Amino acid sequence: MFKIARGRINVWQVLAAIIFMIFQVIATLYIPNLTSDIVNKGVITGDTDFIVSAGIKMIVVSFITVIAAFGNVLMASQASQGLGRKLRSDLFKKILYFTHDEFDKFETSSLTTRTTNDVVQIQNVMIMMLRMMIMAPIMLIGASFMAYQKNAEMTKIFLISIPILLVLVGAVMFFAVPLFKAMQKKTDCLNLVFREGLTGVRVIRAFRQDKFEQDRFNDANQDYTNNAVKVFSIVALMFPIVTLIMSGTNVGITWLGAHYIANQSMEIGNMIAFMTYAMQILMSFMILSMVFVFVPRASASTARIQEVFETKSKIDVVAKPAKLKNEPALSFNDVNFRYAGAEKLALANLNFNMTKGQTLAIIGGTGSGKSTLINLIPRFYDAETGVVSINGTDVKALSTEDINSKVSMVPQKAYLFRGTIRDNMLYGKPDATDDEIWHALEVAQAADFVSELDDKLDSEVEQGGENFSGGQKQRLAIARALVKDASIYVFDDSFSALDFKTDLNLRTALRNDEKISQSVVVIVGQRISTVADADQIVVLDDGKMVGLGTHAELKANNKTYQEIIESQLKEGK
């Protein structure tokens, strides 16, 4: 908790909050003192002047309490919200530099919960800490001292009420805390099932699994409800218990007080003040016991966040990045790669060398490692052995920013961001002109349908680009990659959703484009027609490079390539 806050929380705000709080406590403790004075010296003797002057004092002290409390709340809120803001931005920054390895390890949904829910949890505890948890012990000591001063004998009453309070509250917590923890898990479960129902809605409908889904959700729902009923029933005990103990203490004080007053060892005003102090003492104990509930919950969140921070990105920030050359080139030298923890190599012994103006195509069956190969280029993963270099420099010697600026990628699954088409197009080059955008759309064969939209470039794109068809999304994603000025353009099976004619037009346009024809283009494809006109074709089979050459060469003497051609010819008929 403190480790995570260090350096992220504004120390001055924390200090200010604590100072305000101390003033608040002192003022609060002083008020009962004034009350007892008013009763002892004013009411009993009938001294009205004294009552008035003490009353004015009381108003002033109350006012100080209010201001101090306000200052405390203000500072505590600012400090804890600031901490939350810093935590979120640090987490986001950290996650941005994660490689796919780390994403695989945490899973996206868990990273989301960590940056939102867990941070809020810490924020909440921090504000409680600054407002109440630190106040409780100070209040406790202060009120105990004052009460002892008013009547030392009567403090014995706490020897009974405090242990009872602690035991009962402790017992409630003992039973409630594990249930609260279970509830967190059951909430996750409810979340999971419901989310799957949303993301998988098409599959569920297609397979007519509505009923099964309904039952599955019902089980989770039932489970959650039962647990919630249990935990809140136990917690329902808390309030009556605490009220009862406080009231009981009050009754006890009155009873004992009556005796002390009878034998004149106590003044009546002191008894009234004593009651107030008693309440403050018991309240402090209550708050302290709460600490034992909330701190463990926050520490679970802290641990989850800490885990993200402490994950060393496999790809270290390069201390002294080499200078990236401008001449487009891409080469793989003896590259081997395996996924974290895997026994088998995912890619073995890759070798090829592409220079400016050349097109590399990669073909192979599903699971042959095509996308894996692609992911090595922008250093999403690191090669186990061998060297991947772009523009003549090993990617491991380059800064992430440089790599990202020179590699433009169209992922297999086109993803568009919510906003306008223009927003999406500017993603790789924020200062691109409309002409450049239209040109890219033209090349990507997307200009037609975009110009038919009412708002053209300003048309809305929904989350994930769901308001466009699969093929349109693909082409927009391609256009986005083309707007960017890069050395290497990578298309990961990006033409699969296009019909043959559009596919052909697009490849022709790419070849004739001034910017693209001066770069290295990498195309992953399944169709022979997509890859046939590439300068070099890599044939992958089960992670191994089984062929490298032009279409004519491979057609003549590569068995795997021939098999692929054959299978597609049959399909074509």
Next chain:
Amino acid sequence: MAEKNNQSPSVGHGPGPGPAVVVKPKNFWKTTGRLAKYMSGYMVGIIFVLILAIASAVFQIKTPKILGEATTEIYKGLMTGVAQQKAGLKINGLPIDFSKIEHIILIVILMYLASAVFNFIQQFVMTRISQRTVYKLRRDLKSKMARLPIVYYDSHSNGDIMSRAINDMDNIAGTLQQSLTQLVTSTVTFIGVIWMMFTISWQMSLIALATVPLSLIVVGIIAP
């Protein structure tokens, strides 16, 4: 207290800078009516809870006054004692009527106990009612999701639907559990306390009430 805090770490409708936007309810009465329909099966339970809430509040109000009588008793003894001393009489201890105080304290303890038990039962029942209601709400939402056309899924972001199904539901449960009984208890307490205050001293009550508009102004400024 603990439950309140548990319900509240809402992630709301997406994180973001600036203050959380409070969504003003549309069709307040319509939605309230719908909620009431969901709860209609628990009418007996709810009435039972309301009666308990009123009873517990009444006890909570009555007791300080009765305990106050004990203090008054002490004060009376003290004053007579002082008067006697002034009159030159020698006394052993002040003439406080302990048997009367004892009697008062016994009643007070019983009332506090009853109030605590009522309070617990009321929470106990209300927890069940609110959780069952939200259970049904969730179940119906899920089956509605199965009947919605796919277009709905495309035009609403998953995050938004999720936050309705999970977060908003939790908020409803929390509100039902806490606010409904609190509303009744607070109303009864408010009326009861004012009545009690006026029976003790109407002048003092007026002074105390003068602070109410003041605090309302403060609340108005802070939470418009």
